[in-house]
Amino acid sequence: MIERIIISGFGGQGVMFLGKLISWAAMRENKFVTFLPAYGAEVRGGTSHCSIIISDREIASPCVEQTDTLIAMNQPSVDKFIGLAAKGSEVFINSSMAKSLPDNISVKINSIPFSDIASKLGNIKSANMAALGAYIGRKKVLSKEGILKLLPEAFKNNPKLIQLNTQAMEEGLKNG
Amino acid sequence: MRNQKPETRNQKILLSGNEAIAKGAIDAGCRFYAGYPITPQNEIIAYMAQHMPEAGGVFIQSESELAAINMVFGALASGARAMTSSSSPGISLMQEGISYIAAAELPAVIINIMRAGPGLGNIWPAQSDYFQAVKSGGHGDYHCLVFAPASVQEAYDLTVLSFELADKYRIPVIILGDGMLGQMMEPVTAEAAEKPQRPQKKIWAATGCKGRKPNVVKSFYLNMGELEQFNLKLQEKYQDIRHREQRYETFNTDDAEIILVAYGMMARLAKKAVESLREKGHKVGLLRPISLWPYPADILKEIISRQPSVRFLVVEMSYGQMLEDVQLTVNGRVKVDFLGRSGGGVPSEEEIINRVRRIAG
Incomplete structure (x- = not known):
């Protein structure tokens, strides 16, 4: 099993956090995992992305040159990375912020309004967790139980956020 | 996520390369750190x-890199385990201090998370400080031990080892990484945290001389002949290290007709290329130097005498720096090819595969 993921979006959309959470969950499930952030002049409002590889065996290179899963949280991310999506792979698009979808390509497009889902729950910043919900629903790489166990640890400095993020994840899972 | 505590012994934690180095240092008993911020190694300072x-x-x-290395010089002279870290331009600024530390035979650990150069360059991964690290970047006939980790776990382990060897040989040790290693996160087992280090007492340190003869830590030998004697002693030490401390990893080299030579993160990409080429039946292997000084020359010579028709392909994020050490070792006996990019570009798996195919004909 090898799962190559790119998560991309505006700075501030929680792209790095989601990438780390997925990596953390994979580690807890005793998988090999690498997390490689884009670490350049990324700023709030600019586009930012990270690459994750999860595998049953040792991972040679952490660089993702083709994706099994692409999570694109805005339009520039769709445009930039859709070309890397492998044939038959899953692509999750935040349709609240990406209106023009690729056609004529052989990937499974999941077009879901993650930002709107999050806004309805009261905090647009939890759109990343809605995307996580959709991801774990469609792809059985990580277990929901594993993620649920991690959230209290991830937000231990701000317990209010545990409930919000769990809700956002559940909503994403329903819509996925 | 930054402060996750392992719940049970030996449970893995998710760390970036930079954090793993900083944690490794503290677990190894480092109790003095001075540094000045520069990307891509700021997570070391933050940690x-x-x-x-x-x-x-x-x-x-500190107020500058010069101050940082000289603060470390002072801490080392008083017997502490001490470390500094920076990235390429900052390490250049430290060279005078590193030369003094080498001459004073002090056990410094210096981290260089390289960025692309020359000059201020940019913050992308590069390996263009190889010459500076392994050929003594400052003035004088000295060496630093140089290690090049290729994973976050190895970044942690080699940092711990660096403190041990620095003390053992009284020599500065450089860890040479790049921005990719510093920024990427992988699971780490922090073994050294389980068994706290107890550095030996340093009888040469300047700790206050009440009741004993004063210790002198210096790098100044003005009397004719004195410095040459000292240099000969250093050379003996370096020769000893050359014999004992060569470290490397081999991957699929036993039957290989073409062997890639790459270190650090470049070796990870090269390993991926080797895996892909093996699937297609190419007899390709990888030699990954872990110690860059001393260079693992013995294994290169052993491979050549075992497989005289072997060819090497050196792959670097530079325009051919480690290449020279491979050429020196091989000394014309087998063919050595080179693939390198620098300035922020990283040779991709595809580029490596294409080059191997061209060599294989």
Whole structure:
């Protein structure tokens, strides 16, 4: 099993956090995992992305040159990375912020309004967790139980956020 | 996520390469850190700022790299395990201090998370400080031990080892990484945290001489002949290290017709290329130097005498720096090819595969 993921979006959309959470969950499930952030002049409002590889065996290179899963949280991310999506792979698009979808390509497009889902729950910043919900629903790489166990640890400095993020994840899972 | 505590012994934690180096240092008993911020190694300083006080050590954000290396010089002279870190331009600024530390035979650990150069360059991964690290970047006939980790776990382990060897040989040790290693996160087992290090007492340190003869830590030998005697002693030490401390990893080299030679993160990409080429039946292997000084020359010579028709392809994020050490070792006996990019570009798996195919004909 090898799962190559790119998560991309505006700075501030929680792209790095989601990438780390997925990596953390994979580690807890005793998988090999690498997390490689884009670490350049990324700023709030600019586009930012990270690459994750999860595998049953040792991972040679952490660089993702083709994706099994692409999570694109805005339009520039769709445009930039859709070309890397492998044939038959899953692509999750935040349709609240990406209106023009690729056609004529052989990937499974999941077009879901993650930002709107999050806004309805009261905090647009939890759109990343809605995307996580959709991801774990469609792809059985990580277990929901594993993620649920991690959230209290991830937000231990701000317990209010545990409930919000769990809700956002559940909503994403329903819509996925 | 930054402060995850392992719940049970040996449970893995998710760390970036930079954090793993900083944690490795503290777990190895480093209790003095001075540094000046520069991307892509700022997570080392951030980790030290937070955790060094918890460990009862000293953290100083110095006013410059010159100040940082000289503060470390002072801490080392007084017997502490001490470290600094920077990235390429900052390491250039430290060279005078590193030369003094080498001459004073002090056990410094110096981290260089390289960025692309020359000059201020940019913050992308590069390996263009190889010459500076392994050929003694400052003035004088000296060497630093140089290690090049290729994973976050190895970054942690080699940092711990660096403190041990620095003390053992009284020599500065450089860890040479790049921005990719510093920024990427992988699971780490922090073994050294389980068995706290107890550095030996340093009888040569300047700790206050009440009741004994004063210790002198210096790098100044003005009397004719004195410095030459000292240099000969250093050379003996370096020769000893050359014999004992060569470290490397081989991957699929036994039957290989073409062997890639790459270190650090470049070796990870090369390993991926080897895996892909093997699937297609190409007899390709990888030699990954872990110690860059001393260079693992013995294994290269052993491979050549076992497989005289072998060819090497050196792959680097530079325009051919480690290449020279491979050529020196091989000494014309087998063919050595080179693939390198620098300035922020990283040779991709595809580029490596294409080059191997061309060599294989």
